[in-house]
Amino acid sequence: MSFFSPSAAWLFLLALPLIALYFLKLKRPQVTVPSLVLWRRVLDDQRVNAPFQRFKRNLLLLLQLLLLALLILAAMQPFMRGSDDRVSRLPVLIDCSASMAAVERRGGKTRLDLAKERVNDLIAGLLPDQELAIISFSDTARQRCGFTSDRQRLRNALEAIVVEEVPSSVEHGVRMVQALGRGAPFEEVMLLTDGNVPDRAALDLPFRIQFQKIASPAPNIGITACRARRDREGAWEIFVEVVGSKEAELSGALLMRLANAAEDEPLASEIVTAKPGRAARLLFQVSAHERRDLEFELIPNAPVDALTSDNVAAIQLPPLRPLAIHASESLGALRHALQSIEDVNLFPGPNVSPDQFDLVITDGPADEAAPMRVRFNQIPEDLQELVTMGEPSPHQAIDWRRDAPLFQHVDFSNVVFLDEPIAQDLQEGTFVNRGYDILLHGQRGPLLVEKREEHALDLYAFFHPERSTFPYRVGFPVFVANLVEIARQRAGLSEAEALATGILPGFALGLRNQTVEVTLPGEGGRVSLTSDPSGYVPGLSARRVGRYRYDKGPGEVSASLLSAAETTLTQVESIAFREARVRAADETIETDRPLWHWLAAFGLMVLIIEWWAFQRRPGGWRASRMSS
Amino acid sequence: MPAQLTSLLENDVVSRLERLRVRPRCHFTNRFTGSHLARKGGTSTDFADFRDYVPGDDMRFVDWNSFARLHRPYIKLFHEEEITHFLVLIDASRSMAFEDKFARARELAAAFGLMALRHTERLSIHCLSHQPKRLPPCTGRASMGKLFAFLEGLTEADDTVPFESAIESALEHHAGRGVVILLSDFLSFGDFQRAFNALFSAGLEILALQILGPTEIDPDMTADLRLVDAERDDRLDVSASGDLLAYYQEHRLAYEESLQSLCQSRSGRFLSVSSGTPLETTLFDALRRHGWISH
Incomplete structure (x- = not known):
């Protein structure tokens, strides 16, 4: 035990005036008794006069000294050392x-x-x-x-x-x-x-x-993933992953409901058992012809489920619709390939143009807003310092990103390009630093680069397909099909997933500098987001599971999934x-544990005892005054 | 509702007391015929024993029935019934003013006096104080009114006389053997041995009844006090503690034992009662159980 303020020990000198005042001021109440015969015998007893008994006679003084000592000790601020190293x-x-x-x-x-x-x-x-x-x-x-x-x-x-x-x-x-x-x-x-x-x-x-x-x-079981994929028949296949904590095998009932539905009857239900440390996956199917807001609820069988926030997953499935693609009419081969793909509306064409295209393919300076844009024979402004177009001469691609989804089952061997981009610096880092990934290498420069942004994917091809042998290769329609599939994914038409907490994705509002109010789940209040000059509203920090309501744009968005590490x-x-x-x-x-408050509390107790002892009247004799 | 005989005793207590009498052990009797059996043979109707006839015996006491059967003369012996003098001494010192001890002493004196007069004993009462008051010897039921009037008029004294002096003063006015009933708290600095010796040598069997207040028996003292002696005006500072009260109890019991020993060594008896105990309990329970009174 140490004292934080040991100098307060000088206050112990106060005991001297206390003792002096006690004896000077001690006024005993007088009580008349019939006789002192017995009391004199008692006080003559050796045992009564023993030092300890003498000590006990001045109980009030003792209590006062004890109280003073406790207060001074409290003023000295004693504390118990927690460890040898004190932390300030x-x-x-x-x-x-x-x-x-x-x-x-x-x-x-x-x-x-x-x-x-x-x-x-x-x-x-x-x-x-x-x-x-x-x-x-x-x-x-x-x-x-x-x-x-x-x-x-x-x-x-x-x-x-x-x-x-x-x-x-x-x-x-x-x-x-x-x-x-x-x-x-x-x-x-x-x-x-x-x-x-x-x-x-x-x-x-x-x-x-x-x-x-x-x-x-306690053990926990929860939903860690919920993804949907459109099958060939046009229905949604929904995969739900349930994970339990590692200590025990846990089970529960997984219910699929329509969100905001009036009736409580689930669309489907499954019993799921998660073995320790392993995930259980379940498959549900729903029609894709209309928009579906689905909610999955896991009802654990265990009496205690450590986390309740991971028992719900919400997924929004868009309705089935054709992919809206704008392709320049000068890209004849590409348009031809696109027309052979099902569920694609090609523009310009007989159909009325929608407000926004899902995929824009152009070889000119058009600048339509879309989640995915492919530009042939164009060099973006920020790469014009690095890449220049050389004299037309036949050359071939020397390498390409074979694992890229765009190039799945596509082979560029022996494809001849007439447009030859020439890069000032062929180091890949030069392009990466500017936000571009090179997907297709030519002999002297990149032939195809992509720039991924949060709300858009831009592909820049530094060649024109009509001036290459690519449209005559088997890989060309496959390339176009890959392009369409990527566009479907980005438009949310082929895949969807339940959103996890963290950052909700932004969206293209189409209006510049517009304020979007978002109502947070529970009593989280409201926050405001502002669209950037390109009309894009940034992502929202979602700290809680629940529904986030946007007054413009996507409407209601659910963040429901926790990370698997949190659930396990x-x-x-x-x-x-x-x-x-x-x-x-x-x-x-x-x-370090300070002890002053204990001492102060003990001192208060002593004060109460002392007050009680001082105030207590000699009841026996007080009631037995002379009867006459 | 019948009128009270006295303010000291309830009528039902009086009626119960009339069937009781004080039982002395020593049979200190007087020559006058009374209701107490004397140690020596007498002429009462209570048969005591037989003895051989010797010439000169009164022929009227020969048991002729025995003589007819045994052909030997035997003399029948009878108890002698003599009168006993009851002397009641009431301590009227200032210490008796506490907790109705003096009132209880008057009630007990009335009870003892009633029993004595009811059985045609001689009764006299002395109030021990600086100016003693005295009920002269009287006997018979006719003296009951005098007894009650005397006791009802008694008050505790404002002064204190040494116990042995008060006893000796009372004995100066007393004559005859019998029983002395001493009603006091015995909380005095006097010489009790000398007082008891004087009583015993006067032919009196000592029945000492100590009357203490409830708080004298079990004091409830929890603070630092200055105790003032009511009789001598002495002062004593005491500080309460659990042990102190325990020692007090030890010394109180030892004091009672010493008083009892003083009495027993003079063929007397000692009993301590509380003034807080109901009178009926003291009379018909404590005194009867200790053999002081009986039917």
Whole structure:
């Protein structure tokens, strides 16, 4: 035990005036008794006059001295040393990812609640020269409170931490702590997590980490994936993946319902059993002729399911419609190939043009907005410094990205191109740095590059297909079919999947600088998004499972899936940083424990006893005054 | 509803007491014929024993029935019934003013006096104080009114006389053997041995009845106090503690044992009662169980 303020021991000198005042001011109440015969005999007894008994006679003085001693000891601020190394500054990293909502029993405390209790103990034990900082992390990190010894501020910051239904990334948290350390140095960091974090982090540690692992929760089962694919008959095949935690085999009933349906009757239901550490996959089929908003609900059989947020998955299936493709009329071979593909509306053509095309293929300067655009015989502006077109001369492709979906079953061997792009620097990094991937290499420069952006995929071919032998090859219709399939995927016509929490995808609104209001699920309130000059609305940070309602654009979007790691509640025993491996400590950290409040409470108790002893009247004789 | 005979005793207590009498052990009797059997042979109707006839015996006491059967003369012996003098001494010191001890002493004196007069004993009462009051010896039921009037008029004294002096003073006005009933709290610094010796040598069997208040038996003291002696005005500082009260109890019991020993060594008896105990319980339970009174 140590004292934070030992100089307060001088206050013990107050005992001298206290004793003096006691004896000077002691006024005993007088009680008339019939006789002192017996009392004199009692007081003459050797036992009564024993030192201890004498001591006991001045009970009030003793209580007052005890009270004084307790108050002075409290003023000296004693504390029990938790460890040999005292920490003056301690950042506390608290995991608030989805798995921290796991419970041990129904209605029990979450991992986050347990972590908060530990931090509350730390806050309660703060000494005046100690400071805490609180940082929460999930897939991002947030500084809740800088270094302070203000208990109320720390408690408020701690209280504000809620579970975010997203994966956890300890790297972000540690980076935030590193940034914190630039202003206020410290040597140790406390990491409070359930262990459901990546077991590696590519970071150097300039401080020690106390990895405190919260106790394991109950087993969990949940939906980790939900994807739909259109089959050849025009129906949707929906794959649902259910994963359980590794400790036990878990089962449940998986129900498929129409979202927002009035009746509660499920469209289909299946019994699913997830073996420890293995995923169970189920297949459902629904018609693709109309838009379907489906919701899958998993009802676990186990009495306790640690996480409830992963028991629901929502998927939106668009209705079946032809792919709208705009292809320049000068691309005759390509249009010919497109016309032979089913469920494709080719423009310009007899049909009325839609507002937006799914795929635009052009060899001119047209700039229609579309999720996928293919431009032949064009060099984008940001590559014009790098690529120039040489004199027309026959040459062949020397290599292509064989694993690219666009080139599936396509062979460019012996295809002759008349247009020859010449690159100033053929290093691939030169193009990658500008956001372009080279898919097809010519002899002196790239022939086909792609630029992937969040809301669009642009393919630039530095040749014209009509000036090559490519349309005469077997691979050309296959290439066009691949193009159409990629466009279908990007238009959401061949595949769909339930969205996970994290970042919801942006969308093309078509209007510039427009504000889109989004109502968050639960009581999350509303946020505003603004479309960029190209009319694209950026993605939305979805921290919770639920429905996000946009007042413009896609309408209602559901974020429902957690990461598989969160659902399995996998716990790591250590985290490997670059130069050190930090192991989890099962025992609670021993911090300095101040004792002054115990002493103060004990002092209050002594004060009450002393007051009671002082006020208590000699009941026996008070009632037995002289009868006459 | 019949009028009360006295304010000291309820009528039903009086009627129950009339069937009881005090039972002395020593039979200190007087020459006057009374209702107490004397140790020596007498002329009462209570048969005591036989003995051989010797010349000179009164022929009227020969048992002729035995003589007819055994052809030898035997003399029949009878108990002698003599009168016993009951002396009741009431301590009227200031200590008796606490917790109705003096009132209880008056009630007990009335009860003992009633029993004595009912059985035609001689009764006299002395109130032990600086200016003693005295009920002269009286006997018979006709004296009951005098007895009650005397006791009802008694008050506790404002002063205190040493116990042995008060006893000796009372004995100066007393004559005759019998029983002395001493009603006191015995919480005095006086010389009890000397007082008891004087009583015993006066031919009195000592029946000492100590009357204590409830808080004297079980004090409830929980603070630092200055105790003031009601009789001597002495002061004593005490600080309450659990052990102190336990020691008090030890010393109180030891004090009672010493008083009992003083009485027993002089063929007397000692009993301690509480003024908080109902009178009926004291009379018809405690005193009867200890053999002080009986039918």
